[in-house]
Amino acid sequence: MATPESAVGGLFPRERRTLAPGAVHVPDWLTLEQQQELVKACRGWARGPVPMWRATTPGGQAMSVQTVTLGWYWLPYRYSRTADDRGGAAVEPMPDWLIAMGKRAVADAYEDPAAGEAYTPDSALINFYDEGAKMGMHQDDDEHDARAPVVSLSLGNRCLFRFGNLETRAKPYIDVDLCSGDLFVFGRESRLAFHGVPKTFPSTADPRVGITTGRLNITLRDTGMDRRR
Ligand SMILES: O=C(O)CCC(=O)C(=O)O
Numbered sequence: 001m002a003t004p005e006s007a008v009g010g011l012f013p014r015e016r017r018t019l020a021p022g023a024v025h026v027p028d029w030l031t032l033e034q035q036q037e038l039v040k041a042c043r044g045w046a047r048g049p050v051p052m053w054r055a056t057t058p059g060g061q062a063m064s065v066q067t068v069t070l071g072w073y074w075l076p077y078r079y080s081r082t083a084d085d086r087g088g089a090a091v092e093p094m095p096d097w098l099i100a101m102g103k104r105a106v107a108d109a110y111e112d113p114a115a116g117e118a119y120t121p122d123s124a125l126i127n128f129y130d131e132g133a134k135m136g137m138h139q140d141d142d143e144h145d146a147r148a149p150v151v152s153l154s155l156g157n158r159c160l161f162r163f164g165n166l167e168t169r170a171k172p173y174i175d176v177d178l179c180s181g182d183l184f185v186f187g188r189e190s191r192l193a194f195h196g197v198p199k200t201f202p203s204t205a206d207p208r209v210g211i212t213t214g215r216l217n218i219t220l221r222d223t224g225m226d227r228r229r
Pocket of ligand 1: 125127135140152161178195196197217219
């Protein structure tokens with residue numbers, strides 16, 4: 001079910017909220033200018049060297065979101081240095097400014113500058129949701145010895161984000177609206193919580209953000225790939 005705020009539009013300010021230990025939603029974290037810059041950057045990244053595509057699960061099902069990655073190539077459900085299944089090119093490196101943004105995000109979400117300092121994401125996974133795209137409940141556990149938080153930035157249309165528990169895809173879970181400019185960080189005790197996006201809401205984006213239709217989500221991660229034994 002949608003949160004009460006979504007039912008009444010912008011009447012109430014959206015409050016920062018800790019959903020579970022280590023899982024923090026910070027509404028309107030990005031300025032309009034930062035959102036515009038990120039959309040522009042996503043458009044460039046989507047062109048390649050390894051272009052945005054619809055990945056297929058090992059079971060043969062095409063994902064409904066379209067994905068492009070930076071730093072490390074991701075395919076369900078592992079990371080690789082190069083896109084071996086698509087010509088072998090290396091993906092675009094992680095820009096320093098995006099790493100710095102990730103550090104600020106963690107520091108702000110946890111209100112702990114040291115947590116931000118300690119965070120160095122080495123990959124970004126950018127998902128584009130056209131109308132009708134969704135993401136089933138899953139854990140982000142492809143990262144080697146996953147410990148560092150996942151930083152999620154939303155752009156464009158609003159979505160229903162479902163944040164669940166550590167054991168199962170089913171209830172209990174909490175539904176939150178993620179709007180353009182929102183930050184969501186999940187780490188610490190919540191790092192491996194199930195989560196998903198059952199729905200996006202068409203025509204809810206501020207056109208000034210620069211996406212005419214759909215939603216972009218950027219997640220920053222520390223894959224731990226360089227620390228593998
Ligand atoms: O689109 C979102 O907000 C969530 C994306 C997600 O769950 C993921 O990339 O693992």
